[in-house]
Amino acid sequence: GAGVSQSPSNKVTEKGKDVELRCDPISGHTALYWYRQSLGQGLEFLIYFQGNSAPDKSGLPSDRFSAERTGGSVSTLTIQRTQQEDSAVYLCASSLPRGAREKLFFGSGTQLSVL
Amino acid sequence: AQTVTQSQPEMSVQEAETVTLSCTYDTSESDYYLFWYKQPPSRQMILVIRQEAYKQQNATENRFSVNFQKAAKSFSLKISDSQLGDAAMYFCASCSGSARQLTFGSGTQLTVLP
Numbered sequence: 001g002a003g004v005s006q007s008p009s010n011k012v013t014e015k016g017k018d019v020e021l022r023c024d025p026i027s028g029h030t031a032l033y034w035y036r037q038s039l040g041q042g043l044e045f046l047i048y049f050q051g052n053s054a055p056d057k058s059g060l061p062s063d064r065f066s067a068e069r070t071g072g073s074v075s076t077l078t079i080q081r082t083q084q085e086d087s088a089v090y091l092c093a094s095s096l097p098r099g100a101r102e103k104l105f106f107g108s109g110t111q112l113s114v115l
Numbered sequence: 116a117q118t119v120t121q122s123q124p125e126m127s128v129q130e131a132e133t134v135t136l137s138c139t140y141d142t143s144e145s146d147y148y149l150f151w152y153k154q155p156p157s158r159q160m161i162l163v164i165r166q167e168a169y170k171q172q173n174a175t176e177n178r179f180s181v182n183f184q185k186a187a188k189s190f191s192l193k194i195s196d197s198q199l200g201d202a203a204m205y206f207c208a209s210c211s212g213s214a215r216q217l218t219f220g221s222g223t224q225l226t227v228l229p
Binding site: 003031033035040041042043045048050056059089091093099100101102103104106107108109111 | 119152157159160161162206210212214215216218219221
């Protein structure tokens with residue numbers, strides 16, 4: 001596709017359930033980021049992938065959060081045993097190798113609501 | 116660590132007028148980059164303007180320009196001839212030359228009044 005694609009657009013789940021959020025970056029972009037945006041807040045960095053390098057997981061808030069990127073393309077963010085405080089918009093972005101220093105291309109995010 | 120502060124949660128401007136959004140940042144690095152991103156109701160963040168810290172000249176992109184005051188660590192965004200389509204949340208962000216991710220401010224919600 002022409003842009004970064006995220007699915008689902010909205011996800012409602014019950015506390016304690018696991019959820020998977022998907023990100024399909026722009027073709028050829030080696031860098032991929034996940035950010036979390038809580039209501040009325042800025043963006044909180046979660047994880048960064050760059051090519052075949054080990055991901056930077058320094059922003060993951062707990063061990064309930066994990067992410068993988070298969071074949072250097074599609075990425076999945078998994079939240080296990082969801083909690084109400086996990087409710088937020090999860091944004092994915094991709095870029096060329098120089099990454100955030102140049103320009104990030106964002107998807108439209110997944111709005112996660114944990115009841 | 117870098118920090119970015121936006122002290123104006125909300126701003127409004129009359130259509131065709133000029134508005135300035137404020138941003139201050141803190142960094143210990145000499146090589147860094149500054150950005151303004153726009154987030155419309157669609158949630159998709161879009162880059163508005165980018166500034167390299169080593170460049171003294173202020174960046175401009177059509178109706179958008181910045182006032183980069185390096186010593187004061189200030190990076191404000193000026194929108195001229197405001198249009199209804201400019202209504203959005205605006206985020207200031209920074210990235211050091213060695214870092215891999217952006218640090219964002221808390222955002223300013225801009226309303227454009229017809």
